[in-house]
Amino acid sequence: MENKKVFQYSFASIYRLYKEKVEKKERTAEELDTVILWLTGYNKKQLKEQIEKKSDLETFFAEAPNLNPNASKITGMICGYRIEEIEDPLMQKIRYMDKLVDELAKGRKMEKILRE
Template identity: 55%
Template sequence: MAKHRIYTTSFASVYPLYVAKAEKKGRTKAEVDQVISWLTGYGQTELEAQLEQGTDFETFFAKAPKINPSRTLITGVVCGVRVEDVKEPTMREIRYLDKLIDELAKGKAMDRILRKSAS
């Protein structure tokens, strides 16, 4: 079975869309970066390096410094698919990120987005 094309898509090409979605709803780029850092463990400098290098999604998640173990607390539907039901590991990580960006854009409190009360 062929890989989904999102795996070879540059993270840098989608990142501005995440930021635009958040900013459209009154959130900030810094909050998007905070969500990404929480999920992946990338610091600001490392994240910017990944963006500059044009790293694809598969590599972005494969080389993430520290995937957050609390990410399994992320549940819900993204694009009609329950994130907790996604079997393929890389696609599940992408869906987790999509869900976090959705929650940010919907105005949820950062503590809830980062699952602080549950962890």
């Protein structure tokens, strides 16, 4: 996998795809924001700013205020990779976010998704 290419994807475009995915499964943009805010430590205003300035994924995670300490509890397979075995720290954070969105779209309860 060409990580550099993935890192340059615009968070705004990924966010739009996530939003479409969860709304198709009758989850809300508010729930999507909740899981992203939980993971990254952004607040709603900061998240909106990241979307508006079209940050790439590398910048989005570099500027994230505080990766949730429970993020390491996000395990399993995503895109054919075992999350806990991904060596690149940035790619692992991206896959954490993918996994949370997948769980949301699959109808998991929010407290399970947020590892409470």
